[in-house]
Amino acid sequence: MVALLFVLIYHKTISYLEKETDTIIEIEINALxxxxxxxxxYDLVESLKLKLDKSQxxxxxxxxxxxxxxxxxxxxxxxxxxxxxxxxxxxxxIIGPDSVKQRIKAKLxxxxxGYYLLVGRNIETLKRTKQLILDAIIWGLLLTLLLGLLGGYxxxxxxxxxxxxxxxxxxxxxxxxxxxxxPQNHRHDEFDALAETxxxxxxxxxxxxxxxxxxxxxxxxxxxxxxxxxxxxxEIGAKEDDPDKAHQIMQSCVEEVDGLLSTxxxxxxxxxxxxxxxxxxKTKVNxxxxxxxxxxxxxxxxxxxxxxxxxxxxxxxxxxxxxxxLLFQALSNVIDxxxxxxxxxxxxxxxxxxxxDTIQLDILxxxxxxxxxxxxxxxKRFYRSDQSRNKPGSGLGLSLVYAICRHLNIExxxxxxxVGLKVTFLIKRISSTNDxxx
Amino acid sequence: xxxxxxxDDVKTQKFISxxxxxxxxxxxxADNGQDGLFLALEEEFDAMILDRMLxxxxxxxxxxxxxxxxxxxxxxxxxxxxxxxxRVEGLNLGADDYLVKPFSFTELVARLEAIARRGAxxxxxTMLILGDLQLNLLSRQVKRAxxxxxxxxxxxxxxxxLMRHKNQVVxxxxxxxxVWDYHFDPQTNVIDVHIxxxxxxxxxxFNSELIHTVRGAGYIMKLDxx
Numbered sequence: 001m002v003a004l005l006f007v008l009i010y011h012k013t014i015s016y017l018e019k020e021t022d023t024i025i026e027i028e029i030n031a032l033x034x035x036x037x038x039x040x041x042y043d044l045v046e047s048l049k050l051k052l053d054k055s056q057x058x059x060x061x062x063x064x065x066x067x068x069x070x071x072x073x074x075x076x077x078x079x080x081x082x083x084x085x086x087x088x089x090x091x092x093x094i095i096g097p098d099s100v101k102q103r104i105k106a107k108l109x110x111x112x113x114g115y116y117l118l119v120g121r122n123i124e125t126l127k128r129t130k131q132l133i134l135d136a137i138i139w140g141l142l143l144t145l146l147l148g149l150l151g152g153y154x155x156x157x158x159x160x161x162x163x164x165x166x167x168x169x170x171x172x173x174x175x176x177x178x179x180x181x182x183p184q185n186h187r188h189d190e191f192d193a194l195a196e197t198x199x200x201x202x203x204x205x206x207x208x209x210x211x212x213x214x215x216x217x218x219x220x221x222x223x224x225x226x227x228x229x230x231x232x233x234x235e236i237g238a239k240e241d242d243p244d245k246a247h248q249i250m251q252s253c254v255e256e257v258d259g260l261l262s263t264x265x266x267x268x269x270x271x272x273x274x275x276x277x278x279x280x281x282k283t284k285v286n287x288x289x290x291x292x293x294x295x296x297x298x299x300x301x302x303x304x305x306x307x308x309x310x311x312x313x314x315x316x317x318x319x320x321x322x323x324x325x326l327l328f329q330a331l332s333n334v335i336d337x338x339x340x341x342x343x344x345x346x347x348x349x350x351x352x353x354x355x356x357d358t359i360q361l362d363i364l365x366x367x368x369x370x371x372x373x374x375x376x377x378x379x380k381r382f383y384r385s386d387q388s389r390n391k392p393g394s395g396l397g398l399s400l401v402y403a404i405c406r407h408l409n410i411e412x413x414x415x416x417x418x419v420g421l422k423v424t425f426l427i428k429r430i431s432s433t434n435d436x437x438x
Numbered sequence: 439x440x441x442x443x444x445x446d447d448v449k450t451q452k453f454i455s456x457x458x459x460x461x462x463x464x465x466x467x468a469d470n471g472q473d474g475l476f477l478a479l480e481e482e483f484d485a486m487i488l489d490r491m492l493x494x495x496x497x498x499x500x501x502x503x504x505x506x507x508x509x510x511x512x513x514x515x516x517x518x519x520x521x522x523x524x525r526v527e528g529l530n531l532g533a534d535d536y537l538v539k540p541f542s543f544t545e546l547v548a549r550l551e552a553i554a555r556r557g558a559x560x561x562x563x564t565m566l567i568l569g570d571l572q573l574n575l576l577s578r579q580v581k582r583a584x585x586x587x588x589x590x591x592x593x594x595x596x597x598x599x600l601m602r603h604k605n606q607v608v609x610x611x612x613x614x615x616x617v618w619d620y621h622f623d624p625q626t627n628v629i630d631v632h633i634x635x636x637x638x639x640x641x642x643x644f645n646s647e648l649i650h651t652v653r654g655a656g657y658i659m660k661l662d663x664x
Contacts, residue, residue, distance in 0.1 A: 254654045261540060265623060281526050296592060297618060300631040329622035336625040397625050 002144055006137040014130055021121050025107050028060070029119040036111050044111075048073055059122035061094075061104055067114035076104075079116070083108070091123075103127055162191045166198070178206065218382040219267065222395065223260065230256045266396040270381070270403045273326065284430065285327070287318040287359065291350055294331045298339060305344050312351040318359055319430045322408050330404040333397045334363050334423050341367035342420065359427045366420040375414055439484040439554055440464045444474030444500070445516070446492050450539075454487065457543050458550075471495025478504055483511060485554040487546075490517035490528070498531060505532035512553040514546075525621065544655035548607045555606065566601040569661045571640065571648055573601050582644060592617070593636050600649065600659040609656035633657060 036044040048062055055062065055075050063074030071078060080092040088108055093101050106120025162185075169182040181202060182195040230253055237249035295311050302309035338348045346366040353360045370378060377383045379402035382395040405412040411426035441458060445451040446469050455465040466481070468474040471492040478486055478500065486504075490497040497515060504511055515533040517524055528536045534553040537546060566573040570583040578594060580587040589597065595617050600608060610629040615621050633649065641647045646662040 251653055258542065258654065261542070262623065264540065269623070293618060293620065297628050297632075300635055301626070301628060304631060325621045328620045332622060332628075333625055336628075340626070 003141055006141060010133055010137055013133060017126055017129065021105060021123060021126060025105070025119050025121055029107050029109050029117065032117060032119065033109055033111060036115075036117075041113065041115065044117075045073055059125070061106060061118070061120035061122065063116075063118040065116045065118075067116070069116060072115075074118070079118070080104075080106070159191075166191075166195065173202070215381050222382050223263065226256055226260055230260075263396065266400060267381070270396065270400050273400075273403045273407045276407070281323040281325075282321050283324060285320055285322050285324045287320050287352070287361075287427070288313055289317075290324060290328060291331070291352065291361070294328060294335055295350060297332065298335050302339050302348060305339065305342070305346075307339060307342060307345070308347040309339070310347075310349055312349065314352050314354060318352070318354070320359070320427055321430055322427075326404045326408060327410075330401045330408075330410075330425075331361075331363075333401050337397060338363055338365035338367065338421070338423075341365065343367065346420075354429065357429045359425075359429050361425040361427060363423045363425075364417065364420060369416040369419075369421045370414060372416065375416070378414065439551075440466070440482070441550070442474070442477055442481075442483040442486040442511075443467045444469075444471070444478075444487065444492065444497070445489045446470060447489070450489075450516075453543075454546065458547070461547065469493075471497065471500055475500045475503060478511060479507060479509065485512045485514065485550055487514050487516060487550065488533075490515060490524070498528070501528070501531050501533055512556065514550055514553055516541075542655075544607065544652075545609050545611065548609045548612060548656065551606045552603055552608070552612065555603070566598065566604075568601060568604050568648060568659060569646070570644075571601075573598060580640075582640060587639055589636075589639060592632070593639070596632060596636055597640065600657065604659045607652050607655050607658050612656070 032044060032047065035047055045064070048064060051060065052062060052073075052075055054060075061074075061076055063076050063079065064072045065074075065079055066072060069079040076094055080090050082092050083090055089105070090108060091103065091105050094104055095101060102122055102124045104120045105123045106118050109117040109119070111117055166182055169180060172180045181199045184192045184195045184199075186192065233249055233253050233256065237246055237253065240246040240249060291311060291313075295309070299309060335348070335350070342348055342365045347364075348366075349362075349364045351362045351364065353362075374383075378398045381399045383399075402412065404410075405425070409428065411424075413424045413426075415422045415424065441463050443451060443455055443458075443465055445454065445467070448469070451467055451469065455467055458465050466477060466483070468477055472494045474488070474492065475495060477483075488497050488500060492500070497517075501513055501515065504513065512534040513532070515528045515536045516539060517528070517536070518539050525536045525538065534556070535549045537549060564574065564576050566575065572581045573594075574580070575598070580589050580594070580597065596613065599613065599617050610627060611621075611623075613629050614624070633651075637647075637649050641649055648659055648661070650658050650660065652658050
């Protein structure tokens with residue numbers, strides 16, 4: 001690219017200089033021939049003589065000959081040998097005053113009356129300029145190339161060093177040093193950004209792994225009790241002779257296994273929700289209908305506990321984009337808990353309100369609430385506060401609710417009131433313009 | 439019933455086929471998609487159990503082909519618990535029911551019988567009858583032994599579903615899915631309370647019970663002693 005540019009500059013400059021020389025010669029020869037035509041040979045000789053006096057300064061060449069090319073007047077001794085009758089222009093060498101060869105470019109002109117006129121210019125300077133420019137271009141190119149190579153070498157060496165550092169750090173992590181992080185040199189360049197991103201990724205993986213380990217431990221711990229209970233029952237059942245009693249033991253074993261299975265199902269469901277893409281299974285849902293359905297499903301249970309169970313609704317229907325089955329699951333888990341932890345004759349209330357495009361859905365109860373120290377832990381799998389340990393349940397209900405909320409982009413918060421617990425969901429409503437289109 | 443079971447996992451296949459045979463059903467098995475589709479199209483079956491993930495031909499593809507053919511073959515799809523939307527996709531493509539592993543055998547049998555008999559049941563029935571209980575689908579009136587019974591709308595739907603599947607075990611999840619139209623796992627058995635309310639209206643004060651609890655499975659509506 002640079003070379004091409006240089007060639008272009010060279011070509012333009014040279015052709016400009018050459019053209020200029022040609023034009024000067026042409027103007028001069030035309031002027032001389034005009035003079036001859038108007039005033040005859042003597043006038044021409046006079047002006048030639050004048051020009052010859054100045055020729056040293058202008059490096060011009062003049063020669064006037066007769067029809068047989070015998071020199072009459074001029075500053076070169078003889079007509080050039082390389083003369084070609086058919087060409088007006090000629091180039092030839094002469095030996096200059098200090099016996100140095102000089103290049104001449106000249107134009108020939110046949111005057112009426114058989115005289116030949118030659119007007120030329122010493123183009124040695126032009127030739128030298130040409131050479132000078134060419135040299136400059138070649139050196140320039142070489143230097144550019146050298147600088148480019150050197151610069152490239154140093155830059156790539158720097159980059160390779162950084163990559164090697166990252167590679168080595170990664171190797172160390174692979175070999176088991178999971179706490180190792182990629183060093184940053186705080187130059188705030190792309191490599192720092194890469195190192196930071198990778199470190200964040202490693203931290204996240206670490207958190208997930210710790211979480212996974214915790215869950216694995218919790219599963220093992222929580223399933224050991226029912227499994228050993230099951231083993232005990234089966235042992236007793238195997239020794240039982242009375243078929244009726246054996247059958248009864250079998251039935252209780254089946255129930256125990258069902259409980260285990262539902263725990264596993266809940267775990268799998270949480271895992272599947274956490275790993276599935278957000279957009280899946282979403283449809284336009286009338287939130288009020290959904291709340292009414294949950295309310296209606298749980299109403300008989302609440303009635304059995306003589307609870308004041310009621311819904312406070314907005315006047316207009318509220319549409320949201322969500323997965324109705326998952327949202328139903330989340331709401332039913334929370335309401336299930338509210339009913340479970342509220343003593344008889346208490347109150348459970350579902351309240352919806354709207355702030356711009358956000359729907360606030362509160363589920364309030366007059367139950368025991370959650371101790372402040374436990375509030376941050378309730379979303380963890382198998383976490384059970386001391387007061388709920390003796391109630392039926394797997395300790396997965398709220399974990400599932402939190403997983404669903406994360407999946408559906410719903411904000412959830414838990415807050416202890418003076419009496420009971422308030423669970424708040426913040427749900428994005430379909431904005432009214434979308435409403436018309438869908 | 440003659441049932442086609444297409445399942446590649448040997449253990450699951452044996453467990454299902456053994457269980458169904460013990461209940462007196464005839465079971466034909468295939469362990470890959472190609473054979474499964476061939477059998478489904480060539481032979482007559484009362485119902486088909488179709489695994490979603492199969493070698494050679496995907497379960498979803500088999501389902502589409504069967505539903506596009508003129509064949510009336512009820513299909514119960516099985517799948518490992520995966521993406522949230524799989525169940526909806528299966529049902530949208532015409533699966534008659536969808537069951538996620540792990541499931542209990544009672545759940546499988548209950549659902550299989552429900553979809554197999556759906557075809558035999560006249561869709562335009564206006565009166566459901568079991569013993570002295572009558573359910574008029576048009577006037578939405580319920581009578582037992584000539585006495586009018588007042589039911590709330592959901593109670594009526596619940597009774598209708600149970601009556602339509604009389605003499606069949608109906609599980610709690612089946613009721614939630616078909617009567618309440620939500621697919622979810624309740625933490626407590628909310629359904630039991632609804633059933634006990636319905637019992638209070640249908641069975642209480644009459645000399646025989648029609649709604650029976652099947653331990654570890656669900657409910658069945660039938661005449662006492664049958």
